[in-house]
Amino acid sequence: MLSQLLEQLGTKVLEVVTEAGDFVTVSGRSLLAIFKRPFDGRNFLYQLSAVGVNSIPVVVLTSLAVAMVFAVQLAYGFRTFQAEGLAGQVEGLAIVRELAPVITGLMMAGRVGSAMAAELGTMQVTEQIDALECLATDPVHYLFVPRLLASALMLPLLTGMAIYVGYLGGFILLVLVQGQSAYVYSQDFYKLVSGRDLIIALTKGFVFGLIIALVGCWRGYRTRGGAEGVGNAPTSSVVTSSLWILVSDFFLTKLLLV
Amino acid sequence: MPVIDVVNLSKSFGRKVVLDGVNLTVEEGESLVVLGGSGSGKTVLLRCILGLFRPEVGHVALEGRIVQELSRDELFEARKSIGMCFQMAALFDSMSVEENVGFALMRHTTMTLKERAARVDECLNMVGLKGTQKLRPSELSGGMKRRVGFARAIALKPRILLFDEPTTGLDPVMTDVIGRIILGLKEELGVTSITITHDLKSAFEIADRIAMLFRGKCLAVEKPDAFKVNPHPVIQQFLRGDADGPFLQDPPPPVSHRQHHS
Numbered sequence: 001m002l003s004q005l006l007e008q009l010g011t012k013v014l015e016v017v018t019e020a021g022d023f024v025t026v027s028g029r030s031l032l033a034i035f036k037r038p039f040d041g042r043n044f045l046y047q048l049s050a051v052g053v054n055s056i057p058v059v060v061l062t063s064l065a066v067a068m069v070f071a072v073q074l075a076y077g078f079r080t081f082q083a084e085g086l087a088g089q090v091e092g093l094a095i096v097r098e099l100a101p102v103i104t105g106l107m108m109a110g111r112v113g114s115a116m117a118a119e120l121g122t123m124q125v126t127e128q129i130d131a132l133e134c135l136a137t138d139p140v141h142y143l144f145v146p147r148l149l150a151s152a153l154m155l156p157l158l159t160g161m162a163i164y165v166g167y168l169g170g171f172i173l174l175v176l177v178q179g180q181s182a183y184v185y186s187q188d189f190y191k192l193v194s195g196r197d198l199i200i201a202l203t204k205g206f207v208f209g210l211i212i213a214l215v216g217c218w219r220g221y222r223t224r225g226g227a228e229g230v231g232n233a234p235t236s237s238v239v240t241s242s243l244w245i246l247v248s249d250f251f252l253t254k255l256l257l258v
Numbered sequence: 259m260p261v262i263d264v265v266n267l268s269k270s271f272g273r274k275v276v277l278d279g280v281n282l283t284v285e286e287g288e289s290l291v292v293l294g295g296s297g298s299g300k301t302v303l304l305r306c307i308l309g310l311f312r313p314e315v316g317h318v319a320l321e322g323r324i325v326q327e328l329s330r331d332e333l334f335e336a337r338k339s340i341g342m343c344f345q346m347a348a349l350f351d352s353m354s355v356e357e358n359v360g361f362a363l364m365r366h367t368t369m370t371l372k373e374r375a376a377r378v379d380e381c382l383n384m385v386g387l388k389g390t391q392k393l394r395p396s397e398l399s400g401g402m403k404r405r406v407g408f409a410r411a412i413a414l415k416p417r418i419l420l421f422d423e424p425t426t427g428l429d430p431v432m433t434d435v436i437g438r439i440i441l442g443l444k445e446e447l448g449v450t451s452i453t454i455t456h457d458l459k460s461a462f463e464i465a466d467r468i469a470m471l472f473r474g475k476c477l478a479v480e481k482p483d484a485f486k487v488n489p490h491p492v493i494q495q496f497l498r499g500d501a502d503g504p505f506l507q508d509p510p511p512p513v514s515h516r517q518h519h520s
Contacts, residue, residue, distance in 0.1 A: 126346070127345075127346065128349075130305075130348065131342070131348040131349075131350070133308070134308060134411075135361055135365070135410070136335070136337040136365070136366060137362075
C-alpha cells in the first residue's frame with residue numbers, strides 16, 4: 001500500500017521534472033533560434049499585428065475598468081480619514097508599478113497565449129508540424145521565433161498603453177466624477193512614480209511577453225491526443241503562464257525595487 | 259550502396275512493440291511498396307527513415323549516412339533530398355495551394371518570385387492541378403489535397419520520395435488517378451521511393467519490389483511476381499482479402515448464413 005503510494009508519487013514527481021526539463025530545453029532552443037536564418041519577416045509582421053494591434057481593445061477596456069474601480073476604492077478609502085488628495089498619487093503608483101503590467105500580462109495570457117497553444121496544437125495533431133520537419137524547417141525556428149519576438153516587443157508597448165489608459169481611468173473617476181482638480185490629478189498621478197518605476201513596468205511587460213509566448217507555443221507544440229489534446233492545450237497554457245506571471249512578478253518586484 | 263538502408267530496426271511505444279528487427283534496402287531509382295495491415299508499423303517505419311522517431315535498436319542509413327547519428331542541422335539538410343507525402347496531406351491550412359507548394363522553395367532556395375511561381379506551376383502540372391494556385395486547402399477535396407501534398411513534396415526536386423498511404427479513403431477512380439501520378443512521378447523524376455499502401459492494384463503497378471510488414475516484422479521483400487506466389491499464409495490471406503486466416507489477432511465474427519424460406 002505504502003510502496004504503491006510512493007511509486008505513484010515518484011511517477012508524478014518524475015513527470016513534473018521531465019516536463020519542466022522539456023520546457024527549459026525547448027525555450028533554450030527557441031532563444032537560440034532567434035539568431036538563425038532565414039528570418040521570416042512576413043510572419044513576424046503578422047504576429048506583431050495579432051499579438052499587439054488586435055489586443056489594443058482588450059487592454060484598453062480592462063485597464064480602464066481596473067483603473068476606475070481602483071480609483072473608486074481609493075477615493076472611498078481615503079475619504080474616511082479626509083485624505084482624498086492622496087488618491088491620485090496612490091493610483092499612479094499602483095497602476096505604473098503593478099496593475100498595468102500584471103493586468104496586461106494576464107489578459108494577454110488569455111488572449112494571445114491560448115491562441116498560440118490552440119494554433120500550434122491543431123498543427124501538431126494534423127501533422128502540419130511533422131510536415132514542417134519534413135520540409136527541412138525547424139518548427140521551433142519557424143513557429144516559435146516570430147511569436148516570441150512579437151510578444152516580447154508588444155507586451156512592453158501594451159503595458160505603456162495600459163499605464164496611459166489607467167491614468168485616463170483615474171481621471172474620469174477622480175476628476176470628472178469626484179470633482180478633484182484636473183491639474184492636481186495630473187501632477188499627483190506621477191508624483192510618487194520615478195523613471196525607474198516605468199522601466200520596471202516595461203521590464204515586467206517584456207518578461208511576461210516571453211513567458212506567454214514560450215508557454216503558449218510549448219503547450220501547443222507538445223499537444224497529443226487529437227481534439228481533447230487541442231482543447232486542453234489553451235487551458236493549460238493560460239493557467240501555467242498566469243501562474244508564472246504572478247510568481248515572476250513577485251521576484252521581479254523584489255529584485256528590481258531593491 | 260543502397261539509397262535507403264534499414265538495418266535491424268526496432269521501435270516500441272511503451273510495451274507495444276511496433277517494429278521488431280526490420281531489415282530493408284532500397285536501391286537507387288527503385289520503387290519499394292510496403293504492404294501491411296493497420297498498426298503493422300508501416301508509418302512508424304517511414305517516420306524512422308525521416309528521423310522523426312528514434313529507434314531503440316538498429317538504424318536507418320540514407321545514402322550511407324546514419325540518420326540517428328546526424329545532428330539536427332545535418333538532419334534538416336538530409337531532409338531536403340527527401341519528399342514526404344502524408345496520409346492526410348498535412349497541408350498548411352493557413353496558406354494557399356501556391357504557398358504550400360512553394361514553401362520549401364521560399365525557405366531553402368534563392369529563387370525569385372517569378373522562378374518560384376514557375377516551379378510551383380510545373381509541380382502542380384505534374385499532379386494534374388493546374389490553375390489551383392490561389393485555392394485554400396479547405397476548398398480542396400481529399401484527392402486534390404493529396405495531390406497538392408505530392409506537388410509540395412517534389413518542389414525541391416528530391417532524390418527520395420516517401421508516400422504514406424496515398425490512396426486511403428479515396429474512391430476507386432481517384433485511387434487509380436493517384437496510382438498513375440505516382441507512376442508518372444517515378445518515370446519522370448527517376449526518384450527512389452517507398453510507398454505504403456493498402457491498395458493492391460496500384461501496389462503491383464508501381465512496385466519494383468514489394469515488402470510485407472506483419473506485427474512489426476518484415477515477412478518478405480521480393481519482386482511483384484514472386485510476391486504474388488509467396489506461400490506464406492499471411493501474405494496469401496492479405497492478397498485474397500479474406501477474414502479467415504492468421505492475419506487477424508482476434509478471430510473474425512462468424513459468417514452469418516441467412517435462412518431463406520420459400
